Amino acid sequence: MRNKSILPSSRSQENQRLEFYKSKNIHERLEMIFSLKEYYFTINPTSFKFGDKRYNRGVFQNAIDTIIIDPENVVDSSLETLGITLDPDCQNLKEIFKKMHPLNYQDTDERKYTVRIHEYEGKYIVFAAHKTMYNATQPATKGEQRKEDVKAHMSVYPDIFSMIRREEHIIDSAQEKQEEYQDIKKKLIASIKEIDRNKKEYGPRVQQNVQEIIADIDKATSARIMADKIYHLYKVYGKHSENDKKLLEASMRNFTQRIAQLVGIAFHTQLHLLELNDVLEDQNLNLELFYHQIAMFLEDPKTGYDKFLIAFENYYRSQK
8 A cells, every 4th residue: 555556445345345246356356255344455546557468467466465365264165175274374375366267158249257267277266246235223224225235255166067066056046046036926916916906904815925925035145135025025014005015016126126137147157157068078078089099009009109198298288
């Protein structure tokens, strides 16, 4: 900060985490996961040189070195999979972060990369994050009801097979939740129509529907669904038809928006999964070629020694 290469965060901690969550810069994702809020920073824009990619890459690498990692935020199982024990200043973990490569994938006609998934020496490092409700003192103000925070963590998968299984599970889970929330929307529609049909005696049936919905989403972690439960569903008392109908309609909108989010999650995860399967197929083909060339050497060890060396050279080049 003294030489003004970085700027201390001037935002509230939850707003800063939301900014980090939206960012494509890996050092900001790392801050969100590993740093205490007192150490949040951003790179001074004047630190970059226009058009100089190599220099600017060094600025981002220096930002990773600058991060203050709280060892308490690093899970032991991740360190075991990476095969390291933390240095006192966590520099060996930062060196891994500087050497890992983001997963590139094809999105329609454009080649993109994800800040969420990185590869390092055959292992996969995942920086997962999701929005949560802002922890407001109840009763919350209207602004606090709409406010969100972020929770994030790092996971390390030992091989591409584990990574593929993870992405398949995310897609399955997103599709299951879509179906669950569609069923909930049907209950909300039925409750709204019940109010329209019988404004005086709708209470018991509508409240039963609402209690079933609350039970269905009791363990939901989505910020939108958690907020909907507290600020809409819990306030349906079955005594004021106009107010209850507005609350149910607001809940309908929230579930519709959450379903749209889940569709987006499944879509992008599918793109990542396609890329991972392509990587796996590429590795399989490299191994098949290696085995084939070794077999040719074994057929005639005297004259095939060059083929033996070429087999290792080709495989080494493919791994690079």
